Amino acid sequence: MSTSTKSTFTQHIETELARRAAHYLHERYLVVDYYRIRRRLAYPLPVRSLHIPELPIPDIPLYPWATWMTWELEERVHSLGWAAQLLNDDAAREAVCIDLLNLAQWPQYRQYPNPDLSLGHATRLLATSLQRWKWLPAEIDSSIENALRRILQDSGPLVQERLGAYRDFQQLLAAPDPHLIIGNIPTIGSLGVAMAANAIDAADKSTFNAYLTNAILALFALRENSLSEGVAYDGYVLDFVMDWLAFLPQKDKSTLMDHPQFGRFWDESLLLGAPGNVAQVAEMGDVEARQMPFHISAQAKANAAQPLPERAWYLQRCPLEMLRADALAALHLSADQIVQSPQTPAAGAAHAHCALALRGGWEEDDVAVVIAASNSPMGHIHPDNGAVTIGTRGEWFIATPGYQQYLRNSEREFSTGPASRNTPLINGQTQISKAAQVIELQSENRCHHAEMDLTRCYPEDLQLQQVSRRVQLQENRRIVIEDTIRGAAINDITYFWHAHPDAAWWIEDGRARIYFQHKTLWISSPQIELQENQLQRLRGSRGQLTLQAKVLLPAATESVVRWEFVFEDE
Numbered sequence: 001m002s003t004s005t006k007s008t009f010t011q012h013i014e015t016e017l018a019r020r021a022a023h024y025l026h027e028r029y030l031v032v033d034y035y036r037i038r039r040r041l042a043y044p045l046p047v048r049s050l051h052i053p054e055l056p057i058p059d060i061p062l063y064p065w066a067t068w069m070t071w072e073l074e075e076r077v078h079s080l081g082w083a084a085q086l087l088n089d090d091a092a093r094e095a096v097c098i099d100l101l102n103l104a105q106w107p108q109y110r111q112y113p114n115p116d117l118s119l120g121h122a123t124r125l126l127a128t129s130l131q132r133w134k135w136l137p138a139e140i141d142s143s144i145e146n147a148l149r150r151i152l153q154d155s156g157p158l159v160q161e162r163l164g165a166y167r168d169f170q171q172l173l174a175a176p177d178p179h180l181i182i183g184n185i186p187t188i189g190s191l192g193v194a195m196a197a198n199a200i201d202a203a204d205k206s207t208f209n210a211y212l213t214n215a216i217l218a219l220f221a222l223r224e225n226s227l228s229e230g231v232a233y234d235g236y237v238l239d240f241v242m243d244w245l246a247f248l249p250q251k252d253k254s255t256l257m258d259h260p261q262f263g264r265f266w267d268e269s270l271l272l273g274a275p276g277n278v279a280q281v282a283e284m285g286d287v288e289a290r291q292m293p294f295h296i297s298a299q300a301k302a303n304a305a306q307p308l309p310e311r312a313w314y315l316q317r318c319p320l321e322m323l324r325a326d327a328l329a330a331l332h333l334s335a336d337q338i339v340q341s342p343q344t345p346a347a348g349a350a351h352a353h354c355a356l357a358l359r360g361g362w363e364e365d366d367v368a369v370v371i372a373a374s375n376s377p378m379g380h381i382h383p384d385n386g387a388v389t390i391g392t393r394g395e396w397f398i399a400t401p402g403y404q405q406y407l408r409n410s411e412r413e414f415s416t417g418p419a420s421r422n423t424p425l426i427n428g429q430t431q432i433s434k435a436a437q438v439i440e441l442q443s444e445n446r447c448h449h450a451e452m453d454l455t456r457c458y459p460e461d462l463q464l465q466q467v468s469r470r471v472q473l474q475e476n477r478r479i480v481i482e483d484t485i486r487g488a489a490i491n492d493i494t495y496f497w498h499a500h501p502d503a504a505w506w507i508e509d510g511r512a513r514i515y516f517q518h519k520t521l522w523i524s525s526p527q528i529e530l531q532e533n534q535l536q537r538l539r540g541s542r543g544q545l546t547l548q549a550k551v552l553l554p555a556a557t558e559s560v561v562r563w564e565f566v567f568e569d570e
Helices: 003-025 065-087 090-103 117-132 138-163 169-173 184-199 205-223 230-245 250-257 262-271 294-305 309-317 325-333 335-340 410-416
Strands: 029-034 039-044 277-281 348-351 355-359 368-372 388-392 395-399 437-444 447-453 464-474 478-499 504-508 511-516 519-524 546-567
Touching (some): 003 065, 003 090, 003 325, 003 335, 065 090, 065 117, 065 325, 090 117, 090 138, 117 138, 117 230, 138 184, 138 205, 169 205, 205 230, 205 250, 230 250, 230 262, 262 277, 262 309, 262 348, 262 355, 277 395, 294 309, 294 325, 309 335, 325 335, 348 437, 348 447, 355 447, 368 464, 388 478, 395 511, 395 519
Antiparallel strands (some): 029 039, 348 355, 355 368, 368 388, 395 478, 437 447, 478 546, 519 546
16 A cells, blocks of 8 residues: 555554543543443542442442453553653653552552452553553653562462463363363463563563463463353453563464464454444454454554454454554554555355354445354353344344343343343243354355254253254345254244344334344244334343244244345335
8 A cells, every 4th residue: 555545544543542642631530431230430540559449239249340440540551651652742651650650559459369350451551561661760660660579479479379280281271170270360360470570570480471371372272172252352361462472582472373273363353343344343242342342452463463464454444443542552563564465354154263254245335144153161152052143334233232241130131141142942941051063154156154053052851853043144135044943842932133222123014124324124034924012122121122023833843933134225
Protein backbone atom coordinates (compact mmCIF):
# COMPACT_ATOMS: atom_id res chain seq x y z
CA MET A 1 0.00 0.00 0.00
CA SER A 2 1.03 3.61 -0.42
CA THR A 3 2.82 5.70 2.16
CA SER A 4 -0.26 7.88 2.50
CA THR A 5 -2.32 4.84 3.50
CA LYS A 6 0.29 3.87 6.04
CA SER A 7 0.34 7.32 7.59
CA THR A 8 -3.46 7.37 7.70
CA PHE A 9 -3.53 4.09 9.66
CA THR A 10 -0.89 5.39 12.08
CA GLN A 11 -2.77 8.66 12.43
CA HIS A 12 -5.98 6.83 13.30
CA ILE A 13 -4.14 4.90 16.03
CA GLU A 14 -2.68 8.10 17.44
CA THR A 15 -6.07 9.84 17.34
CA GLU A 16 -7.64 7.00 19.30
CA LEU A 17 -4.82 7.06 21.89
CA ALA A 18 -5.18 10.83 22.23
CA ARG A 19 -8.93 10.46 22.76
CA ARG A 20 -8.43 7.91 25.53
CA ALA A 21 -5.70 9.91 27.23
CA ALA A 22 -7.95 12.99 27.25
CA HIS A 23 -10.74 10.91 28.79
CA TYR A 24 -8.55 9.56 31.59
CA LEU A 25 -6.93 12.94 32.26
CA HIS A 26 -10.37 14.35 33.09
CA GLU A 27 -11.39 11.47 35.36
CA ARG A 28 -11.35 12.01 39.11
CA TYR A 29 -12.12 8.36 39.82
CA LEU A 30 -11.26 5.00 38.35
CA VAL A 31 -14.72 3.87 37.26
CA VAL A 32 -15.03 0.07 37.19
CA ASP A 33 -18.02 -1.69 35.68
CA TYR A 34 -18.66 -5.03 37.41
CA TYR A 35 -21.18 -5.97 34.73
CA ARG A 36 -21.30 -9.62 35.74
CA ILE A 37 -22.94 -8.67 39.01
CA ARG A 38 -24.56 -5.40 37.86
CA ARG A 39 -22.44 -3.14 40.08
CA ARG A 40 -20.38 -0.05 39.19
CA LEU A 41 -17.79 1.49 41.56
CA ALA A 42 -15.68 4.65 41.52
CA TYR A 43 -12.25 4.14 43.13
CA PRO A 44 -10.63 7.44 44.18
CA LEU A 45 -7.55 8.38 42.14
CA PRO A 46 -4.74 7.73 42.51
CA VAL A 47 -5.44 4.13 43.55
CA ARG A 48 -3.26 3.66 46.63
CA SER A 49 -3.96 0.03 47.49
CA LEU A 50 -5.68 -3.16 46.44
CA HIS A 51 -8.92 -2.23 48.17
CA ILE A 52 -11.43 -5.08 48.37
CA PRO A 53 -14.96 -3.66 48.77
CA GLU A 54 -17.13 -5.16 51.49
CA LEU A 55 -20.30 -4.90 49.43
CA PRO A 56 -22.42 -8.01 49.98
CA ILE A 57 -22.85 -10.14 46.87
CA PRO A 58 -25.45 -12.89 47.31
CA ASP A 59 -24.05 -16.43 47.16
CA ILE A 60 -20.50 -15.17 46.50
CA PRO A 61 -18.63 -14.70 49.82
CA LEU A 62 -15.50 -13.17 48.22
CA TYR A 63 -16.14 -11.69 44.82
CA PRO A 64 -13.01 -11.10 42.61
CA TRP A 65 -13.26 -7.32 42.86
CA ALA A 66 -9.54 -6.87 42.17
CA THR A 67 -9.72 -8.46 38.73
CA TRP A 68 -11.95 -5.87 37.08
CA MET A 69 -10.30 -3.03 39.00
CA THR A 70 -6.82 -3.95 37.72
CA TRP A 71 -8.23 -4.41 34.19
CA GLU A 72 -9.37 -0.81 34.26
CA LEU A 73 -6.28 0.53 36.04
CA GLU A 74 -4.07 -1.15 33.45
CA GLU A 75 -6.11 0.35 30.61
CA ARG A 76 -5.87 3.80 32.18
CA VAL A 77 -2.10 3.65 32.66
CA HIS A 78 -1.50 2.18 29.20
CA SER A 79 -3.64 4.88 27.58
CA LEU A 80 -1.75 7.63 29.37
CA GLY A 81 1.67 6.03 29.09
CA TRP A 82 1.49 5.33 25.36
CA ALA A 83 0.11 8.82 24.74
CA ALA A 84 3.19 10.11 26.55
CA GLN A 85 5.51 7.79 24.61
CA LEU A 86 4.05 8.14 21.12
CA LEU A 87 2.41 11.57 21.23
CA ASN A 88 4.76 13.41 23.61
CA ASP A 89 1.81 14.30 25.80
CA ASP A 90 3.31 15.96 28.89
CA ALA A 91 0.06 15.93 30.88
CA ALA A 92 -0.32 12.21 30.25
CA ARG A 93 3.30 11.65 31.29
CA GLU A 94 2.73 13.47 34.57
CA ALA A 95 -0.46 11.56 35.31
CA VAL A 96 1.00 8.16 34.53
CA CYS A 97 3.96 8.84 36.82
CA ILE A 98 1.54 9.50 39.68
CA ASP A 99 -0.38 6.30 38.96
CA LEU A 100 2.74 4.14 38.73
CA LEU A 101 4.32 5.61 41.85
CA ASN A 102 1.17 4.76 43.81
CA LEU A 103 0.87 1.31 42.26
CA ALA A 104 4.47 0.56 43.22
CA GLN A 105 3.61 1.31 46.84
CA TRP A 106 0.62 -1.02 47.17
CA PRO A 107 1.03 -3.24 50.25
CA GLN A 108 -0.18 -6.29 48.31
CA TYR A 109 -1.12 -7.30 44.76
CA ARG A 110 -3.07 -10.53 45.28
CA GLN A 111 -6.67 -10.87 46.37
CA TYR A 112 -6.42 -14.64 46.79
CA PRO A 113 -3.84 -17.01 48.34
CA ASN A 114 -2.59 -18.14 44.91
CA PRO A 115 -1.23 -16.52 41.75
CA ASP A 116 -4.35 -14.67 40.60
CA LEU A 117 -5.47 -12.20 37.95
CA SER A 118 -4.92 -9.00 39.93
CA LEU A 119 -1.36 -10.15 40.59
CA GLY A 120 -0.89 -10.77 36.88
CA HIS A 121 -2.22 -7.40 35.76
CA ALA A 122 -0.53 -5.27 38.41
CA THR A 123 2.81 -7.02 37.94
CA ARG A 124 2.65 -6.89 34.15
CA LEU A 125 1.88 -3.19 34.32
CA LEU A 126 4.87 -2.51 36.56
CA ALA A 127 7.27 -4.77 34.67
CA THR A 128 6.40 -3.63 31.15
CA SER A 129 6.38 0.05 32.17
CA LEU A 130 9.91 -0.35 33.50
CA GLN A 131 10.94 -2.21 30.33
CA ARG A 132 9.39 0.09 27.69
CA TRP A 133 9.05 3.64 28.99
CA LYS A 134 12.58 4.95 29.34
CA TRP A 135 11.33 8.46 30.13
CA LEU A 136 10.14 7.43 33.62
CA PRO A 137 12.04 9.35 36.32
CA ALA A 138 14.71 7.45 38.26
CA GLU A 139 12.62 7.72 41.43
CA ILE A 140 9.76 5.80 39.82
CA ASP A 141 12.07 3.22 38.25
CA SER A 142 13.51 2.58 41.70
CA SER A 143 10.04 2.30 43.28
CA ILE A 144 8.92 -0.15 40.59
CA GLU A 145 12.02 -2.29 41.06
CA ASN A 146 11.39 -2.43 44.79
CA ALA A 147 7.76 -3.39 44.19
CA LEU A 148 8.79 -6.18 41.82
CA ARG A 149 11.23 -7.53 44.41
CA ARG A 150 8.42 -7.59 46.97
CA ILE A 151 6.18 -9.41 44.49
CA LEU A 152 8.86 -12.04 43.90
CA GLN A 153 9.31 -12.49 47.61
CA ASP A 154 5.57 -12.76 48.23
CA SER A 155 4.33 -14.70 45.17
CA GLY A 156 7.44 -16.40 43.81
CA PRO A 157 7.07 -19.27 46.32
CA LEU A 158 3.46 -19.77 45.15
CA VAL A 159 4.63 -20.27 41.57
CA GLN A 160 7.39 -22.56 42.80
CA GLU A 161 4.83 -24.60 44.74
CA ARG A 162 2.50 -24.83 41.75
CA LEU A 163 4.96 -25.53 38.93
CA GLY A 164 8.30 -26.34 40.50
CA ALA A 165 7.70 -30.09 40.86
CA TYR A 166 7.61 -30.66 37.07
CA ARG A 167 10.96 -30.90 35.32
CA ASP A 168 9.32 -30.80 31.87
CA PHE A 169 5.88 -30.39 30.33
CA GLN A 170 5.38 -34.16 29.91
CA GLN A 171 5.63 -34.59 33.67
CA LEU A 172 3.10 -31.81 34.15
CA LEU A 173 0.75 -33.57 31.72
CA ALA A 174 1.06 -36.75 33.78
CA ALA A 175 -0.20 -34.96 36.91
CA PRO A 176 -3.85 -35.42 38.02
CA ASP A 177 -6.10 -32.88 36.25
CA PRO A 178 -3.32 -31.01 34.43
CA HIS A 179 -5.88 -28.66 32.86
CA LEU A 180 -6.54 -27.19 36.30
CA ILE A 181 -2.85 -26.49 36.82
CA ILE A 182 -2.61 -24.39 33.67
CA GLY A 183 -6.04 -22.68 33.75
CA ASN A 184 -6.18 -18.99 32.90
CA ILE A 185 -6.13 -17.63 36.46
CA PRO A 186 -2.99 -19.33 37.89
CA THR A 187 -1.17 -19.12 34.55
CA ILE A 188 -1.75 -15.38 34.20
CA GLY A 189 -0.69 -14.76 37.80
CA SER A 190 2.43 -16.89 37.30
CA LEU A 191 3.31 -15.12 34.05
CA GLY A 192 3.19 -11.86 35.97
CA VAL A 193 5.70 -13.23 38.47
CA ALA A 194 7.99 -14.37 35.64
CA MET A 195 7.82 -10.88 34.12
CA ALA A 196 8.79 -9.39 37.47
CA ALA A 197 11.87 -11.64 37.64
CA ASN A 198 12.93 -10.69 34.13
CA ALA A 199 12.27 -6.97 34.51
CA ILE A 200 14.71 -6.66 37.42
CA ASP A 201 17.10 -9.32 36.09
CA ALA A 202 16.60 -11.45 39.20
CA ALA A 203 19.03 -14.29 39.81
CA ASP A 204 16.21 -16.86 39.55
CA LYS A 205 14.60 -15.48 36.38
CA SER A 206 15.70 -18.53 34.34
CA THR A 207 13.96 -20.77 36.87
CA PHE A 208 10.66 -18.91 36.48
CA ASN A 209 11.07 -18.85 32.71
CA ALA A 210 11.52 -22.63 32.71
CA TYR A 211 8.40 -23.09 34.87
CA LEU A 212 6.29 -21.03 32.49
CA THR A 213 7.74 -22.62 29.38
CA ASN A 214 6.71 -26.02 30.75
CA ALA A 215 3.24 -24.69 31.60
CA ILE A 216 2.63 -23.21 28.14
CA LEU A 217 3.97 -26.30 26.35
CA ALA A 218 1.60 -28.40 28.48
CA LEU A 219 -1.22 -26.04 27.54
CA PHE A 220 -0.36 -26.47 23.85
CA ALA A 221 -0.37 -30.26 24.25
CA LEU A 222 -3.77 -30.21 25.91
CA ARG A 223 -5.12 -27.94 23.19
CA GLU A 224 -4.28 -30.67 20.68
CA ASN A 225 -7.05 -32.64 22.42
CA SER A 226 -9.47 -29.68 22.18
CA LEU A 227 -8.78 -27.99 25.54
CA SER A 228 -10.16 -24.46 25.37
CA GLU A 229 -11.66 -21.77 27.54
CA GLY A 230 -13.22 -19.98 24.56
CA VAL A 231 -11.70 -17.28 22.40
CA ALA A 232 -11.89 -14.58 25.11
CA TYR A 233 -10.04 -16.56 27.79
CA ASP A 234 -7.69 -18.41 25.43
CA GLY A 235 -6.64 -15.03 24.07
CA TYR A 236 -6.40 -13.61 27.59
CA VAL A 237 -3.69 -16.16 28.41
CA LEU A 238 -1.89 -15.60 25.09
CA ASP A 239 -1.87 -11.85 25.70
CA PHE A 240 0.18 -12.40 28.87
CA VAL A 241 2.36 -14.97 27.13
CA MET A 242 3.28 -12.38 24.48
CA ASP A 243 4.32 -9.79 27.08
CA TRP A 244 6.39 -12.36 28.94
CA LEU A 245 8.06 -13.51 25.69
CA ALA A 246 9.13 -9.92 25.05
CA PHE A 247 11.62 -10.32 27.91
CA LEU A 248 13.13 -13.55 26.51
CA PRO A 249 15.92 -14.19 23.97
CA GLN A 250 14.78 -15.00 20.43
CA LYS A 251 15.58 -18.72 20.68
CA ASP A 252 13.35 -19.05 23.72
CA LYS A 253 10.54 -17.14 22.01
CA SER A 254 10.79 -19.45 19.01
CA THR A 255 10.20 -22.52 21.18
CA LEU A 256 6.64 -21.33 21.68
CA MET A 257 5.91 -19.10 18.67
CA ASP A 258 7.00 -21.77 16.19
CA HIS A 259 4.88 -24.41 17.89
CA PRO A 260 1.94 -25.64 15.72
CA GLN A 261 -0.57 -24.85 18.46
CA PHE A 262 0.49 -21.21 18.62
CA GLY A 263 -1.38 -20.60 15.37
CA ARG A 264 -4.58 -22.17 16.69
CA PHE A 265 -5.07 -19.12 18.91
CA TRP A 266 -4.93 -17.03 15.74
CA ASP A 267 -7.55 -19.26 14.10
CA GLU A 268 -9.95 -18.61 16.96
CA SER A 269 -9.66 -14.84 16.71
CA LEU A 270 -9.95 -14.77 12.93
CA LEU A 271 -12.60 -17.38 12.22
CA LEU A 272 -15.07 -16.40 14.93
CA GLY A 273 -15.42 -12.75 13.83
CA ALA A 274 -18.61 -11.42 12.28
CA PRO A 275 -18.55 -10.45 8.58
CA GLY A 276 -17.87 -6.74 8.44
CA ASN A 277 -16.39 -6.61 11.96
CA VAL A 278 -13.78 -9.25 12.73
CA ALA A 279 -13.48 -8.03 16.33
CA GLN A 280 -17.14 -8.87 17.03
CA VAL A 281 -16.49 -12.53 17.82
CA ALA A 282 -19.43 -14.88 18.30
CA GLU A 283 -20.35 -14.78 21.98
CA MET A 284 -20.58 -18.54 22.32
CA GLY A 285 -19.84 -19.89 25.76
CA ASP A 286 -18.32 -17.46 28.25
CA VAL A 287 -17.20 -14.89 25.68
CA GLU A 288 -17.33 -11.09 25.73
CA ALA A 289 -16.45 -9.47 22.41
CA ARG A 290 -16.25 -5.92 23.75
CA GLN A 291 -15.34 -6.34 27.42
CA MET A 292 -12.58 -8.90 26.80
CA PRO A 293 -10.67 -8.10 23.58
CA PHE A 294 -7.40 -9.40 25.06
CA HIS A 295 -7.18 -11.93 22.22
CA ILE A 296 -6.77 -9.04 19.76
CA SER A 297 -4.04 -7.52 21.94
CA ALA A 298 -2.28 -10.88 21.77
CA GLN A 299 -2.49 -10.95 17.97
CA ALA A 300 -1.25 -7.38 17.67
CA LYS A 301 1.76 -8.24 19.81
CA ALA A 302 2.33 -11.50 17.93
CA ASN A 303 2.30 -9.63 14.64
CA ALA A 304 4.96 -7.21 15.86
CA ALA A 305 7.17 -10.21 16.67
CA GLN A 306 6.11 -12.52 13.84
CA PRO A 307 4.45 -10.63 10.93
CA LEU A 308 1.91 -12.54 8.87
CA PRO A 309 0.02 -11.13 5.85
CA GLU A 310 -3.35 -12.57 6.95
CA ARG A 311 -2.87 -11.31 10.49
CA ALA A 312 -2.00 -7.89 9.06
CA TRP A 313 -5.28 -7.96 7.11
CA TYR A 314 -7.15 -8.89 10.28
CA LEU A 315 -5.56 -6.21 12.47
CA GLN A 316 -6.19 -3.49 9.91
CA ARG A 317 -9.90 -4.39 10.04
CA CYS A 318 -10.32 -4.37 13.82
CA PRO A 319 -12.22 -1.24 14.91
CA LEU A 320 -9.69 0.70 16.96
CA GLU A 321 -12.30 1.74 19.52
CA MET A 322 -12.76 -1.94 20.47
CA LEU A 323 -9.04 -2.51 21.21
CA ARG A 324 -7.19 -2.07 24.47
CA ALA A 325 -4.49 0.59 24.62
CA ASP A 326 -1.58 -1.87 24.63
CA ALA A 327 -2.98 -3.35 21.40
CA LEU A 328 -3.00 0.14 19.87
CA ALA A 329 0.65 0.55 20.85
CA ALA A 330 1.56 -2.79 19.29
CA LEU A 331 -0.27 -1.82 16.09
CA HIS A 332 1.66 1.44 16.01
CA LEU A 333 4.90 -0.52 16.29
CA SER A 334 4.09 -2.75 13.29
CA ALA A 335 2.00 -0.28 11.26
CA ASP A 336 4.33 -0.41 8.25
CA GLN A 337 3.94 -4.15 7.79
CA ILE A 338 0.20 -4.08 8.50
CA VAL A 339 -0.63 -1.61 5.74
CA GLN A 340 1.92 -2.82 3.21
CA SER A 341 1.30 -6.57 3.10
CA PRO A 342 -2.25 -7.59 4.05
CA GLN A 343 -3.66 -10.77 2.55
CA THR A 344 -7.34 -11.70 2.69
CA PRO A 345 -7.88 -15.10 4.39
CA ALA A 346 -9.84 -17.79 2.57
CA ALA A 347 -13.54 -18.18 3.31
CA GLY A 348 -15.34 -21.54 3.45
CA ALA A 349 -15.62 -24.21 6.15
CA ALA A 350 -12.97 -24.30 8.88
CA HIS A 351 -12.31 -25.54 12.41
CA ALA A 352 -11.83 -22.65 14.82
CA HIS A 353 -10.51 -24.86 17.65
CA CYS A 354 -13.44 -24.27 20.01
CA ALA A 355 -16.04 -24.01 17.24
CA LEU A 356 -16.73 -24.64 13.57
CA ALA A 357 -17.10 -21.78 11.12
CA LEU A 358 -18.95 -21.67 7.79
CA ARG A 359 -18.25 -18.44 5.98
CA GLY A 360 -19.34 -16.99 2.67
CA GLY A 361 -16.82 -14.16 2.97
CA TRP A 362 -15.52 -11.35 5.15
CA GLU A 363 -17.31 -8.26 3.86
CA GLU A 364 -20.26 -6.59 5.50
CA ASP A 365 -22.93 -8.28 3.36
CA ASP A 366 -21.36 -11.73 3.56
CA VAL A 367 -22.76 -14.35 5.95
CA ALA A 368 -21.04 -16.49 8.57
CA VAL A 369 -22.29 -19.32 10.76
CA VAL A 370 -20.41 -20.36 13.91
CA ILE A 371 -21.23 -23.68 15.57
CA ALA A 372 -20.17 -24.59 19.11
CA ALA A 373 -17.83 -27.59 18.94
CA SER A 374 -15.68 -28.18 22.00
CA ASN A 375 -15.41 -31.03 24.47
CA SER A 376 -13.12 -29.01 26.74
CA PRO A 377 -13.47 -29.69 30.48
CA MET A 378 -13.00 -26.01 31.31
CA GLY A 379 -15.92 -24.18 32.90
CA HIS A 380 -15.98 -21.28 30.45
CA ILE A 381 -17.04 -23.78 27.76
CA HIS A 382 -20.68 -24.75 28.27
CA PRO A 383 -22.35 -28.03 27.23
CA ASP A 384 -23.89 -26.49 24.12
CA ASN A 385 -22.29 -28.35 21.24
CA GLY A 386 -24.09 -27.69 17.99
CA ALA A 387 -25.44 -24.31 19.11
CA VAL A 388 -25.44 -21.87 16.21
CA THR A 389 -24.85 -18.16 15.69
CA ILE A 390 -25.58 -16.47 12.35
CA GLY A 391 -23.94 -13.18 11.46
CA THR A 392 -23.71 -10.43 8.87
CA ARG A 393 -23.33 -6.61 8.86
CA GLY A 394 -20.81 -6.81 11.72
CA GLU A 395 -23.29 -8.42 14.15
CA TRP A 396 -24.85 -11.75 15.10
CA PHE A 397 -28.53 -11.89 14.15
CA ILE A 398 -29.03 -15.33 15.72
CA ALA A 399 -26.99 -15.40 18.91
CA THR A 400 -26.43 -17.07 22.25
CA PRO A 401 -26.26 -15.03 25.49
CA GLY A 402 -22.47 -15.01 25.90
CA TYR A 403 -20.90 -14.45 29.30
CA GLN A 404 -22.55 -15.96 32.32
CA GLN A 405 -24.04 -13.83 35.06
CA TYR A 406 -22.32 -14.70 38.35
CA LEU A 407 -25.30 -13.97 40.60
CA ARG A 408 -27.68 -16.90 40.99
CA ASN A 409 -30.68 -15.15 39.51
CA SER A 410 -32.85 -15.21 36.39
CA GLU A 411 -30.09 -13.62 34.30
CA ARG A 412 -27.75 -16.47 35.21
CA GLU A 413 -30.42 -18.98 34.25
CA PHE A 414 -30.89 -17.15 30.95
CA SER A 415 -27.15 -17.21 30.23
CA THR A 416 -26.42 -20.81 31.29
CA GLY A 417 -29.74 -22.67 31.54
CA PRO A 418 -31.56 -24.89 29.02
CA ALA A 419 -32.93 -21.89 27.09
CA SER A 420 -29.50 -20.34 26.64
CA ARG A 421 -28.62 -22.51 23.63
CA ASN A 422 -30.46 -23.32 20.42
CA THR A 423 -29.76 -27.04 20.27
CA PRO A 424 -32.96 -29.07 20.72
CA LEU A 425 -34.42 -29.86 24.13
CA ILE A 426 -35.60 -33.45 23.89
CA ASN A 427 -38.48 -34.38 26.20
CA GLY A 428 -37.63 -31.20 28.08
CA GLN A 429 -34.00 -32.20 28.67
CA THR A 430 -30.93 -30.39 27.42
CA GLN A 431 -27.31 -31.37 26.91
CA ILE A 432 -25.42 -32.21 30.10
CA SER A 433 -22.11 -33.50 28.70
CA LYS A 434 -19.44 -32.20 26.34
CA ALA A 435 -19.07 -35.32 24.20
CA ALA A 436 -19.73 -34.26 20.63
CA GLN A 437 -18.09 -35.63 17.50
CA VAL A 438 -17.51 -33.69 14.30
CA ILE A 439 -18.59 -35.99 11.48
CA GLU A 440 -18.07 -33.71 8.50
CA LEU A 441 -16.73 -30.24 7.74
CA GLN A 442 -16.24 -29.26 4.12
CA SER A 443 -16.95 -26.84 1.27
CA GLU A 444 -18.19 -27.62 -2.20
CA ASN A 445 -18.67 -24.78 -4.67
CA ARG A 446 -20.73 -22.16 -2.79
CA CYS A 447 -22.08 -24.58 -0.20
CA HIS A 448 -20.30 -25.03 3.14
CA HIS A 449 -21.54 -27.60 5.59
CA ALA A 450 -20.83 -29.25 8.91
CA GLU A 451 -22.34 -32.22 10.70
CA MET A 452 -21.99 -33.21 14.36
CA ASP A 453 -23.03 -36.26 16.37
CA LEU A 454 -24.48 -34.98 19.65
CA THR A 455 -25.90 -38.25 20.97
CA ARG A 456 -23.63 -38.61 24.00
CA CYS A 457 -24.22 -34.98 25.01
CA TYR A 458 -27.73 -35.81 26.25
CA PRO A 459 -28.74 -37.70 29.43
CA GLU A 460 -28.64 -41.48 29.19
CA ASP A 461 -32.16 -41.82 30.58
CA LEU A 462 -33.52 -40.38 27.32
CA GLN A 463 -32.39 -43.64 25.65
CA LEU A 464 -31.39 -41.81 22.49
CA GLN A 465 -29.89 -43.79 19.65
CA GLN A 466 -28.89 -40.77 17.58
CA VAL A 467 -28.88 -37.00 17.78
CA SER A 468 -27.14 -35.26 14.93
CA ARG A 469 -27.14 -31.70 13.62
CA ARG A 470 -26.26 -30.80 10.04
CA VAL A 471 -25.71 -27.15 9.17
CA GLN A 472 -25.36 -25.78 5.64
CA LEU A 473 -24.54 -22.28 4.40
CA GLN A 474 -25.71 -22.04 0.80
CA GLU A 475 -24.95 -19.27 -1.68
CA ASN A 476 -23.82 -16.91 1.09
CA ARG A 477 -27.45 -16.18 2.10
CA ARG A 478 -29.33 -19.34 3.10
CA ILE A 479 -28.70 -21.46 6.19
CA VAL A 480 -30.32 -24.87 6.59
CA ILE A 481 -30.20 -26.66 9.94
CA GLU A 482 -31.38 -30.27 10.09
CA ASP A 483 -31.68 -32.17 13.37
CA THR A 484 -32.11 -35.95 13.27
CA ILE A 485 -33.25 -37.58 16.52
CA ARG A 486 -33.85 -41.29 17.11
CA GLY A 487 -34.77 -42.87 20.43
CA ALA A 488 -37.06 -45.12 22.41
CA ALA A 489 -39.79 -42.51 22.92
CA ILE A 490 -39.53 -38.92 21.67
CA ASN A 491 -42.46 -36.91 23.00
CA ASP A 492 -41.47 -33.36 22.20
CA ILE A 493 -38.61 -31.26 20.86
CA THR A 494 -38.23 -27.62 21.90
CA TYR A 495 -36.13 -24.84 20.38
CA PHE A 496 -35.04 -21.42 21.64
CA TRP A 497 -33.76 -18.99 18.99
CA HIS A 498 -32.37 -15.75 20.45
CA ALA A 499 -31.90 -12.70 18.28
CA HIS A 500 -29.50 -9.80 18.81
CA PRO A 501 -30.74 -7.62 21.72
CA ASP A 502 -31.37 -4.70 19.34
CA ALA A 503 -33.15 -6.71 16.64
CA ALA A 504 -36.86 -6.38 15.79
CA TRP A 505 -39.17 -9.32 15.04
CA TRP A 506 -42.32 -9.97 13.04
CA ILE A 507 -44.24 -13.25 12.61
CA GLU A 508 -46.78 -13.76 9.87
CA ASP A 509 -48.09 -16.57 7.64
CA GLY A 510 -46.20 -19.23 9.59
CA ARG A 511 -42.81 -17.56 9.20
CA ALA A 512 -40.76 -15.22 11.37
CA ARG A 513 -38.43 -12.47 10.36
CA ILE A 514 -35.73 -10.53 12.16
CA TYR A 515 -34.99 -6.99 11.01
CA PHE A 516 -31.66 -5.52 12.08
CA GLN A 517 -28.92 -3.40 10.52
CA HIS A 518 -31.23 -2.74 7.53
CA LYS A 519 -31.21 -6.47 6.78
CA THR A 520 -33.99 -9.08 7.02
CA LEU A 521 -33.48 -12.67 8.14
CA TRP A 522 -36.46 -14.97 7.42
CA ILE A 523 -37.01 -18.04 9.63
CA SER A 524 -39.20 -21.02 8.87
CA SER A 525 -39.58 -24.74 9.53
CA PRO A 526 -41.61 -27.36 7.61
CA GLN A 527 -42.39 -29.06 10.92
CA ILE A 528 -43.55 -25.97 12.85
CA GLU A 529 -46.01 -23.25 11.90
CA LEU A 530 -44.56 -20.20 13.61
CA GLN A 531 -47.02 -17.98 15.49
CA GLU A 532 -46.82 -14.64 17.26
CA ASN A 533 -47.41 -16.16 20.70
CA GLN A 534 -44.15 -18.10 20.36
CA LEU A 535 -42.12 -14.87 20.56
CA GLN A 536 -41.15 -14.14 24.16
CA ARG A 537 -38.80 -12.14 26.28
CA LEU A 538 -37.47 -14.72 28.72
CA ARG A 539 -36.82 -13.88 32.36
CA GLY A 540 -33.24 -12.63 32.73
CA SER A 541 -32.94 -11.55 29.08
CA ARG A 542 -30.39 -8.81 28.37
CA GLY A 543 -32.72 -7.43 25.71
CA GLN A 544 -32.95 -10.47 23.47
CA LEU A 545 -36.33 -11.64 22.24
CA THR A 546 -36.59 -15.40 21.85
CA LEU A 547 -38.58 -17.55 19.46
CA GLN A 548 -39.65 -20.57 21.51
CA ALA A 549 -41.12 -23.36 19.39
CA LYS A 550 -42.11 -26.93 20.24
CA VAL A 551 -42.73 -30.00 18.10
CA LEU A 552 -45.10 -32.56 19.69
CA LEU A 553 -44.37 -36.18 18.77
CA PRO A 554 -46.14 -38.52 21.22
CA ALA A 555 -43.95 -41.62 21.67
CA ALA A 556 -42.23 -41.23 18.28
CA THR A 557 -39.00 -43.14 17.72
CA GLU A 558 -37.57 -40.87 15.03
CA SER A 559 -37.90 -37.27 14.01
CA VAL A 560 -36.20 -34.90 11.61
CA VAL A 561 -36.66 -31.16 12.25
CA ARG A 562 -35.48 -28.72 9.62
CA TRP A 563 -34.99 -24.97 10.01
CA GLU A 564 -34.28 -22.49 7.24
CA PHE A 565 -32.81 -19.02 7.72
CA VAL A 566 -32.65 -16.83 4.62
CA PHE A 567 -31.33 -13.30 4.22
CA GLU A 568 -33.71 -11.68 1.72
CA ASP A 569 -35.50 -8.34 1.51
CA GLU A 570 -38.71 -10.11 0.42
